[in-house]
Amino acid sequence: MSSTTTTQAAPVVRRVRVRDLPVEQQRAIRARQLRRAGTYVLAITIAVWIMLPIWLVGTLAFSTPADVRAYPKQAAPIPFSTDTMEFFLNARGVLPATRNSIVVALLTLTLSTAIAAPAGYAVARYFFRGRDAYRLGILAVRAFPIVILAVPLAVTFRNWGIFDRVYSVALMHTALTLPTTILVVSSVFASVPRELEEAAKVFGCNAFEAFLRVVMPLALPGIAASAIFTFVMSWNEVFAAVVLTLENRTLPALILYNLDKSGDPFKFAGGFFMLVPSLIFIFFMRRYLFNMWGQITK
Amino acid sequence: MAEIRIENAVKTFGKVVAVNQVSLTVHDQEFVVLLGPSGCGKTTLLRAVAGLGMVDSGRIMIGDRDVTYLPPKARDISMVFQGYAIFPHMNVFDNIAFGLRMKRTPKEEIARRVRESAELLHIEEFLERFPSQLSGGQRQRVAVARAIAVHSGVLLMDEPLSNLDALLRLRMRAELKRLLNEIRATTIYVTHDQIEALSMGDRIAVMRSGEILQFDSPTRVYDVPADRFVAGFIGTPPMNFLEGQVRRENGVPCVAIGDFMLAPIPEMYEELARRDGKPILVGIRAENMETLDAPAADALRVKVLVVEPLGSQNLLTIQIGSDVIKASTHPDFAVAANQDVWIRLPGDKIRWIDRETGRTIIPDLESLVSAS
Ligand SMILES: Nc1ncnc2c1ncn2[C@@H]1O[C@H](COP(=O)(O)OP(=O)(O)OP(=O)(O)O)[C@@H](O)[C@H]1O
Ligand SMILES: [Mg+2]
Numbered sequence: 001m002s003s004t005t006t007t008q009a010a011p012v013v014r015r016v017r018v019r020d021l022p023v024e025q026q027r028a029i030r031a032r033q034l035r036r037a038g039t040y041v042l043a044i045t046i047a048v049w050i051m052l053p054i055w056l057v058g059t060l061a062f063s064t065p066a067d068v069r070a071y072p073k074q075a076a077p078i079p080f081s082t083d084t085m086e087f088f089l090n091a092r093g094v095l096p097a098t099r100n101s102i103v104v105a106l107l108t109l110t111l112s113t114a115i116a117a118p119a120g121y122a123v124a125r126y127f128f129r130g131r132d133a134y135r136l137g138i139l140a141v142r143a144f145p146i147v148i149l150a151v152p153l154a155v156t157f158r159n160w161g162i163f164d165r166v167y168s169v170a171l172m173h174t175a176l177t178l179p180t181t182i183l184v185v186s187s188v189f190a191s192v193p194r195e196l197e198e199a200a201k202v203f204g205c206n207a208f209e210a211f212l213r214v215v216m217p218l219a220l221p222g223i224a225a226s227a228i229f230t231f232v233m234s235w236n237e238v239f240a241a242v243v244l245t246l247e248n249r250t251l252p253a254l255i256l257y258n259l260d261k262s263g264d265p266f267k268f269a270g271g272f273f274m275l276v277p278s279l280i281f282i283f284f285m286r287r288y289l290f291n292m293w294g295q296i297t298k
Numbered sequence: 299m300a301e302i303r304i305e306n307a308v309k310t311f312g313k314v315v316a317v318n319q320v321s322l323t324v325h326d327q328e329f330v331v332l333l334g335p336s337g338c339g340k341t342t343l344l345r346a347v348a349g350l351g352m353v354d355s356g357r358i359m360i361g362d363r364d365v366t367y368l369p370p371k372a373r374d375i376s377m378v379f380q381g382y383a384i385f386p387h388m389n390v391f392d393n394i395a396f397g398l399r400m401k402r403t404p405k406e407e408i409a410r411r412v413r414e415s416a417e418l419l420h421i422e423e424f425l426e427r428f429p430s431q432l433s434g435g436q437r438q439r440v441a442v443a444r445a446i447a448v449h450s451g452v453l454l455m456d457e458p459l460s461n462l463d464a465l466l467r468l469r470m471r472a473e474l475k476r477l478l479n480e481i482r483a484t485t486i487y488v489t490h491d492q493i494e495a496l497s498m499g500d501r502i503a504v505m506r507s508g509e510i511l512q513f514d515s516p517t518r519v520y521d522v523p524a525d526r527f528v529a530g531f532i533g534t535p536p537m538n539f540l541e542g543q544v545r546r547e548n549g550v551p552c553v554a555i556g557d558f559m560l561a562p563i564p565e566m567y568e569e570l571a572r573r574d575g576k577p578i579l580v581g582i583r584a585e586n587m588e589t590l591d592a593p594a595a596d597a598l599r600v601k602v603l604v605v606e607p608l609g610s611q612n613l614l615t616i617q618i619g620s621d622v623i624k625a626s627t628h629p630d631f632a633v634a635a636n637q638d639v640w641i642r643l644p645g646d647k648i649r650w651i652d653r654e655t656g657r658t659i660i661p662d663l664e665s666l667v668s669a670s
Contacts, residue, residue, distance in 0.1 A: 198350045199383035201370045203448065204400030217387045 054275060061085055061272035065265040088269030091262075093254050100166050101235060101251040102277070107170035108234040112177045113185075113227050120185030121211070125194075138179045146176070150243045157244055164246045172244060173234040180233075181226050188222030189215065232278045300361050300374065300451030300484040301326045302347060307356035309342050316342040317353070318508035324484055329475070331495040332488045334505030335531070340488045341380055343505075344454050347486065348377050360452055371400075376448045380456040380488075382441040384429050390416070390440050391425040397448035415443035418477055419470070435461045439470075446477060453483040457490065467491075471498060492532055496520060504528045522649065526656040529581050529649065535613070537649070538623035540580040544573045553578060553650075556619050558598045563645045569659050570650065579651035581658070584613065584626040586647035590640040591633065597640035602633055616641070 018029055060068050062077040065084050088094060122128070123135060153172070154163065162168040192215050200210035238252040245253060255270045302324040309317040316339045324330045332340045346353045347360075349370035358366045365373045376397060384393050394412045403411070416422040419439040429437055438461045445453060458474075459467045475498055478485055489495050495502050496516040503513045504527075512524035523529035529537035542553040542560065551570035553560040560580065562570055570578075590597050603622065604615035611626040614633065625641060633639055650659040 193381075193383070195379055195381050195383040196385060198370075199377070199379060199385070200396075201350070202348055202375065202377045203397035203444070204371045206369065206371060209400075214385055214387075218385075 057268055057271045057275065060264070060268040068265045068268055069263065084265045084269045085273070088266055088273060091258075091266065093249065094251070094270075097249045097251045097254040098273075100169075100248055103166050104170045104173060104241075104250055105231045105234040105277075107167060108173040108177060109227050109231045111170065111174040112181045112230045113223065115174070116178060116181035116185045116226070117223065119182045120187075121189045121215075123182065123186040124189035135183075138182055141175070142179045146239050150239065153240075154243050163244065164248055166248050166250075169241050169244050169248075169250060170234075172240045173237055176237065176240065177230045177233050181230055184226040184229070185219075185223055188219045188226070191222070192218045228281055231281055235277060236274070301359075302452060302484055302486065303357075303359040304343070304347065305357040305359070307343065307346055307353045307358065309339075309346055309351065309353050315508050317346065319356075320508070320510055322503060322510060322513065324486060327482050327484055329478060329485045329487065329498060329500045331499035331502045332486060332505060333490075333492065333495045333502055333532070336490070338505045339508040340505060341456055342508075344377070344456055344486060344488055347452070348375055348454055349373050373452070374450050375452040375454060376445040376450040377454040378441050378445045378456055378458040382437050384437055384440050384444065386429050389426055389428050390421060390432070393429070393440055394425075394444045394447050396444060397450075401448070411447045411449075412443075415447040418446070418473055419443045420466075435463070435466070438462065442474075446481065446483075449481050449483070451484060453478065453485045455485065456488045458487070459494065460490065467494075474498075492534065496532075504531065506531075522658065522660065523581075524658055526579065526581075526651050526658075529651070529658070533583060535584050535624040537581045537583050538621075538625075539651070540582070540618060540621050540623065542578050542580045544570050544576055544578050546571070546574055553580060555580065555598065560643060560648065561596075561645055562648065562650070565661060566650060566659070569661060573652075573659075577653050578659075579653055580643075581649035581651050582623075582643055582647060584624045585611075586644060587625045588642040588644070589614065589625055589627045589631060589633075590642065591631070593640055594642065597642045599638055599640050602635055602637050602639055605633060605635055614639070 018026055021029070056073065056075075059075065059077045060073060061084055062080055062082065063074060063084060064079065064081040065087060067074060067079075067081075068084055123131065157163040157168055162171075196214050196218070197210050200214040201207070205213060236252060237250075238256050241250040241253040242256060249257065251270075251274065255267075255274070258266065302322075304320055304322040307317050307320045308315070318339075320339075320343060322330075322343075332343065334340055342351070345351045347358060349365065349368060349372075353366065356366075357364060360373055360375070385396065388396070391412055394415055395408050398408045398411060412425070413422065416425060419442055421436060421439050421443060424432060424436060424440075429440065432440065438458065442455070442458045445455065445458075459470055462470060471494060487498065496519075499516055501514060502516055502519045504511045504519060504524075506527055512519055512528050514522075514524075519528065520532055523532060523537065526539070530539075540555055542555050545552055545554050545559070547559065550561075551567055551574065552562065553570070588597075593599065598618065600616045600618050602614050603617055606613040606615070607629065608626075610629065612629050612631060612633075614625045614627060616623050616625055616639075627633070651657065652659055
């Protein structure tokens with residue numbers, strides 16, 4: 001910088017008191033504070049609404065089995081104990097079921113995303129005959145209640161010899177999650193400006209390279225979000241899992257099956273255990289989602 | 299060799315004809331400016347050359363190759379997009395290096411070229427930043443740097459300096475021109491800015507509603523606009539128009555503006571004689587009129603409505619009959635509003651425009667608009 005600027009004294013920044021300001025400005029500041037307070041109240045209410053059941057489930061999962069059975073239930077895990085959780089984890093079938101659930105959820109996530117990515121891209125980018133019908137058709141799958149499909153499905157799976165297999169549950173979950181995944185992914189792709197893809201082509205990419213180098217990285221946060229969603233949907237899905245398996249239960253199927261046979265400790269520990277992977281997954285992906293490029297598009 | 303030849307290109311979007319039978323030949327290493335009002339099809343034409351959005355009919359040649367159906371990467375082009383289209387997930391360095399990497403340029407060469415282009419556009423201190431951390435003008439410069447870094451044979455630029463402040467634009471214009479000379483690219487440059495068009499272009503193609511109205515050197519486009527639209531579109535202020543009528547006096551055609559008789563140059567006699575008795579438009583630029591403060595035999599008496607001192611000149615708004623025109627005078631010319639002055643219209647500076655067709659009447663008009 002030039003010498004003239006360095007010789008000048010730094011301006012003294014003084015905090016201005018609100019009540020010294022003109023009336024209109026005071027009013028504007030008050031209004032802003034009020035709005036902000038309102039936002040906070042709303043956010044806190046929503047957070048408590050969601051957090052409270054989770055907190056209770058967590059509390060009871062880490063209380064002693066005796067405390068869990070007691071009534072009224074306590075509000076904090078005192079004394080802290082892992083007995084309830086240990087009891088649950090050692091219960092028959094829980095660990096294999098957990099493994100099954102994870103395998104199913106990951107398989108579903110992979111299959112669903114692998115199918116939905118090109119399908120969503122096509123729906124977002126290309127005009128083809130019957131595109132709208134296709135979109136509607138996708139949704140129609142969701143309109144079919146699984147309850148109606150359950151028995152025919154079980155029979156079909158049995159005839160094909162893929163009944164009571166982990167991957168057959170994954171296939172079912174893929175079918176169930178695909179509609180949503182395709183729609184989410186296609187809207188993600190639609191949000192990537194076409195001009196960027198064209199720029200990639202101008203600078204030496206073919207269609208596939210442009211997709212890989214430009215569209216995909218930009219769509220990744222959104223696709224990750226839909227992948228989380230798929231994972232959680234599969235992890236929590238119980239009906240299809242119950243209908244299609246006997247021995248190779250997934251965790252929700254197992255818990256549902258045991259629900260009326262077991263006491264509160266099993267239920268609360270199971271509930272908490274079901275929550276954990278979703279929470280971890282969401283927490284991890286959430287950071288990834290928001291931190292990726294700072295800003296997805298210009 | 300990267301001559302661009304566009305032959306009868308047509309591009310429609312539904313009912314809109316964005317490019318209508320355009321033929322245009324840009325010589326190897328030439329700098330051609332596409333100039334025209336918003337929505338006239340400049341971007342569409344540029345994209346057709348780039349291979350984005352295929353033409354409905356017609357041919358596009360680059361060098362000796364017919365590229366009409368080739369994808370962009372096979373055309374040896376690069377482009378500055380009107381909306382910049384820089385990649386938000388790459389920092390400035392990677393953005394500029396993108397085209398070079400796709401061509402598998404050696405690393406040191408990439409670093410050198412990126413630095414060179416960045417320096418030219420004064421963005422070398424932003425190389426590590428992501429586009430979201432740049433201002434609009436900085437992003438635009440990244441887009442230009444990315445396009446010039448690849449040193450392609452054809453460079454297509456869609457309003458590349460539109461978002462820069464006047465000073466930076468002025469500097470960039472000269473530097474860009476110098477660099478383009480150096481890398482010997484054939485350039486099509488879209489702009490709204492007439493000064494940019496007149497100062498940078500080897501030739502200017504003026505477009506309107508998907509058609510090219512005139513394709514000529516900047517001086518010709520300015521001096522001898524092919525029609526009324528071009529005359530009114532180019533120049534600040536645009537060309538003045540006066541209503542006149544062709545007469546015959548002593549066997550020689552001349553044009554009457556009210557009671558005043560304008561004498562055309564002899565080369566025009568034949569064309570004007572054919573329009574004897576018909577109305578005609580008289581076009582003349584503000585700076586081509588001579589303003590006098592005393593009557594003269596060949597000068598027209600007019601009334602001054604407004605005087606605008608612009609520093610290097612005074613711009614007078616003048617009433618002639620029902621027409622209002624602008625004339626520029628030397629800043630020392632003393633005149634006030636509502637005063638009368640006399641103006642002289644030199645015959646060789648007058649452009650005669652057919653009232654019905656709107657075309658300029660020039661004996662060799664066809665050579666002006668032919669696209670070669
Ligand atoms: N994808 C499209 N779909 C439909 N119409 C389009 C499309 N692209 C351009 N047009 C139309 O084609 C015409 C020419 O558009 P173009 O973008 O080439 O104009 P332009 O000369 O570049 O204008 P500007 O100076 O405002 O950028 C316009 O009427 C526009 O509305
Ligand atoms: Mg445009």
